[in-house]
Amino acid sequence: MRSYRVWEHGAPSSMQVDLLPDLVPAPREMIVDVKAVGINFPDTLVVSGKYQVLPPRPFTPGKDLAGVVRAVGAGVEGFSSGDRIMAQVEHGAFAEQASVPPSQAFLLPDGLSFEAAAAMGLVYQTAYFALVERGQYKRGETVLVGGAAGGVGLAAVQIAKGLGARVLAGVRSAAEEAVVREAGADAVIDLSVADLRDNLRAQVHAATDGHGADVVLDPLGADFFAAALRAAAWCGRLVVIGFAAGDIPTVKVNYLLVKNISVSGLQWSDYRDRTPELVLKVQQELFDLWRAGAVRPRIMRVFPFEELPEALELVAQGKVQGKAVVSIGGGAA
Ligand SMILES: NC(=O)c1ccc[n+]([C@@H]2O[C@H](COP(=O)([O-])OP(=O)(O)OC[C@H]3O[C@@H](n4cnc5c(N)ncnc54)[C@H](OP(=O)(O)O)[C@@H]3O)[C@@H](O)[C@H]2O)c1
Incomplete structure (x- = not known):
């Protein structure tokens, strides 16, 4: 599977696309086939090395994803392979597969596309x-x-x-x-x-x-x-x-x-890590607002996987109104 990785901190174009083996779920984790990724301003800080939480290099950045559960590890409850989900992770979304703790994932309501869900996360x-x-x-x-x-x-x-x-x-x-x-x-x-x-x-x-x-x-x-x-x-x-x-x-x-x-x-x-039950409750309220038509993520542009660094650059330069989203592997549905 393809994964953007930061080997040296720098501009978005300094990220490298690496071919990695398919991910295997650890206990209490699941692997997701990523269909869409939302680009966030903090991603630009992570890639350039200016964010407060930085993992050891090389690492895969990216915090907001939506996709389909591919495999679940031992001890995972409430999710099974084939589920449509969105998730907010600390790192790892800028790839074709991502490892997600179930406490940070939410089942998508019918009718919410992967792209809209990825834009509706963080x-x-x-x-x-x-x-x-x-x-x-x-x-x-x-x-x-x-x-x-x-x-x-x-x-x-x-x-x-x-x-x-x-x-x-x-x-x-x-x-x-x-x-x-x-x-x-x-x-x-x-x-x-x-x-x-x-x-x-x-x-x-x-x-x-x-x-x-x-x-x-x-x-x-x-x-x-x-x-x-x-x-x-x-x-x-x-x-x-x-x-x-x-x-x-x-x-x-x-x-x-x-x-x-x-x-x-x-x-x-901090809320995500310390009070996942509160984050889940808020997500249900956000889904309710979406069902009521009050919340509609504004996607300025959908980029293909190959143009993810361009999307990140636009966000870094403050040229995005609403959200930039990257579609991966035909992720619109
Ligand atoms: N605390 C948290 O948990 C948390 C979570 C997510 C994000 N954040 C932070 O929240 C901030 C915003 O994130 P975002 O994703 O919304 O970024 P964004 O999509 O890039 O939006 C930033 C907005 O700020 C405007 N702006 C920038 N400089 C300005 C200025 N001098 N005067 C008036 N408007 C200005 C930009 O307008 P122009 O287009 O005119 O430049 C743009 O509309 C970032 O600092 C991010 O790190 C914090």
Whole structure:
């Protein structure tokens, strides 16, 4: 089977395609014929060597996959060969076969394609945990989403709308504005303005009758973080998800005190590893939102296996609105 592998950290094009023997399931693991892979921003960090969790080289990167169970190891319950599943793994998805712990796999509902499932993994789980678990969102509140046309951001817009929020979507181009409006955003916040520090608050207050944002979901960091803190409502909650804008900001704690604001962080993979039962419950809720039509992963482009490095490069350059997906072995069904 073919597998992309990182021998030396570097650009996506530095990954090598290696021919490896078919995988054999270890006890309490299963082997999946991968049909589709979702590309995530953290994949670019893993390949370049800038991510916090890096396995010894050579290794196969890739976190989001959908496919068909090929074989199950001893002690695996609830899955059998032929099952259509999606899974989020720490590494190993960028290959024709992947080893998956059953606690990280979910049976696909009828009608959800492999490609949509691969696009609906990590970013939707992350957005849901950020909004509900860390952000303590309550139905009807106002949610401000930074980087709202990106993978996590667009998932957050759809989930928040599906859960009854008023959604303010922060973007920085007209093309992104069209994407978030299509996803149901109630108001669009322009993040390209020169004076974001004051202007963000002015825009959020204009869109909320001076109330501010009850929950802020921040995958950007940098200037957005400080500005969004000032745009939070009384008792607002800001959730740090990532630093796609580059810089890691610091908190001016006087803001927290003055408006009773909370800042929390989210590292979704910790939930995956420590509380798989909660992750499973969230996945069922995400499937329910999908069945209700509230959640529809936006796949910007489907790439063939051979062009996986190009997909990764586009994500690294921030040129993907929604998700880039790689199809493997005729994976559309
Ligand atoms: N904590 C967790 O568990 C977890 C899980 C998944 C992801 N993450 C992190 O979350 C972040 C986002 O991931 P993603 O998959 O959503 O990435 P993505 O698909 O590349 O989206 C990033 C978005 O941020 C926007 N952006 C970048 N710089 C900006 C700036 N200076 N001002 C305004 N917008 C800006 C991009 O817009 P443009 O197209 O205009 O550049 C893009 O829409 C990453 O840092 C990732 O590592 C964290």
